[in-house]
Amino acid sequence: MNEMVEHNEEKVLKVCLLAGRIMMESGAETYRVEDTMTRIAAAYGITEAHSFVTPTGIIVSLQGVSPTQLVRISNRTTDLEKVARVNGISRRIAGGSLDMDEAFVLLKELESAQLFFSNWLQIAAAAIVSGSFLIMFKGIWTDFFPALLIGGVGYTSLLIIQHYTKVKFFAEFISALVIGLMAFQLVAIGVGEELDKIIIGSVMPLVPGLLITNAVRDLMVGHFVSGLSKGAEAFLTAFAIGAGVAVVFL
Structure with a gap:
């Protein structure tokens, strides 16, 4: 049972970090990134989620046995379409229409998508x-x-x-x-x-x-x-x- 909980928390952590990294690399505000990650964690049943976001890194810690994780932000640009799409995915997560695996796949596809104008x-x-x-x-x-x-x-x-x-x-x-x-x-x-x-x-x-x-x-x-x-x-x-x-x- 503990292993299952730990596995679920690890998935939630990955989804939160990926969503936050895409937003920060695309030019989102810091408070918006933190709010989005907190809402995603809450939608998956983790009410105690703490994050510290700077332009060069994101630190996320979830309640339970999962350790704190850090992701480095090395590239920053302006791509507000990606920010809007991450917000859309987070709303679907909050609405209960996306499980963790589906959300992670959508975020990975969005991460590799080239949405810039020519x-x-x-x-x-x-x-x-x-x-x-x-x-x-x-x-x-x-x-x-x-x-x-x-x-x-x-x-x-x-x-x-x-x-x-x-x-x-x-x-x-x-x-x-x-x-x-x-x-x-x-x-x-x-x-x-x-x-x-x-x-x-x-x-x-x-x-x-x-x-x-x-x-x-x-x-x-x-x-x-x-x-x-x-x-x-x-x-x-x-x-x-x-x-x-x-x-x-x-």
Whole structure:
């Protein structure tokens, strides 16, 4: 009987850790990850579940004989579709329509799923966003297409450098540098007019908006470790972008 209980608790622990890891790697807030794991454990009959989540690791301890387990978070990106799907699976678990084995299989399939938009679609979206932000910041319409071109090229350089170097801050620095250089060149040959508006609009796809939002939300609910660490990551990202543009001006 004890072996059966221990086996069930081990399964619950695996489901909780897998769900939490997918959410953290996809850009979810810390408090949402902890709440989801607690609800999953409660749905499977474990009322005493404790978790400690940071941007780099998840520690979960369940009531009973199962030991505490740790999972490392090494890759973090933005994939809110996966966060939404994990929430959907947790709701089905809470509703009693999924047992532990079925939930684990669904989560493993979701973990390996590639839900990102294609690179070309991301580049096109970044280009349109760049031009739209230029207009929002009261730029002139003749600068719309230069900002659109520069924003697309800047985001392309970000994707390429991230693919080969795996160093996020370096990729953002080089991308901002490329954006600044292109803006200067286009203004110099008369294609663009307002240099500052073109650069501001073009770097907006690089701005860490989700990181800043998650940092504030985690701080508001009392997760100070995660909030401060995400805030520091957002600050470093903003610094890399600003440094890239500043080098061009210098």
